[in-house]
Amino acid sequence: MANKSDFTAEEWKKLLESPLLAGFAVSAGDPSGFIGTLQEGFASAKALATAKSDPNADALIKAVVDDLLTPDGRAAARDGVKGVVDGAKVDEFKDRALVELRRTASILDSKAPNESKAFKDWLNHIANLVAEAGVEGGFLGFGGVKVTDAERATLAEISTALKA
Template identity: 30%
Template sequence: MAGKPDFTEQEWEQLRKGATGAGLLVAVSDRGFFDTFKEASSLAKHLAGARDDASQLVRDLASERPGGFGLTDSPPEVEAETVAALGAAVETLRSKAPDELDAYRVFVLQLAEAVGKAAGGGDQPEAGAIAKIKAALD
């Protein structure tokens, strides 16, 4: 099992940014003021719940504060940076911890889907964002 100590600082940031970005990408895909609070709460709850995951990698990721993005990042920036981070994370896991790749994929997808459902979602923009996340994780 791999955890945070097994990765460089840059690799860890890509893993973290990919996960956080997946939730944020879904949230910004269909913006609504009150929806944002529900989605942020859902992201936090999902991370808290993942602290007991079987995967050490997922536990380590869930134990950190979400990050990698600023308040001024535009939706296109969030999308581009998330897709790039997820691609880099997948490559890192393939080379350094292939046994953790599936756990990472499941964690990221469940996080994105939880955020999408938080505000009664499931509409086209959110489904499109989740499709982009799935493609980046392949």
């Protein structure tokens, strides 16, 4: 069973960033308005809370969530996401997040092969929750779609990046 001590500090930071980047990639792939962005953020937070309280959650996932709930863990993850967007144009955010998710997949495959699939599935789950968080298009909540074509495409790119 892999845990924090099995990873270098930089590798662990990539694992901490990954749940945020999975949701961020979807949001960047098809930016929403203010309300949509809030809904997407809440979806990511809910996924973390669910993993923390799930007695059957993978131990590595729980370790990452527990660390994300500390000030140092949050700061490391936030700094990682900030590093993805620093100096980038808005239309580059998604691609940069996908690069980092590929790095995370490689780390998981090499350092935690037994936990890799569960962790990647969890990241895909977070991305799906973010994509389904709000209704896009329509007027005053009528019409519109739950997941846009651009979000579907981004979900496929995330799955490919994670080799899931």
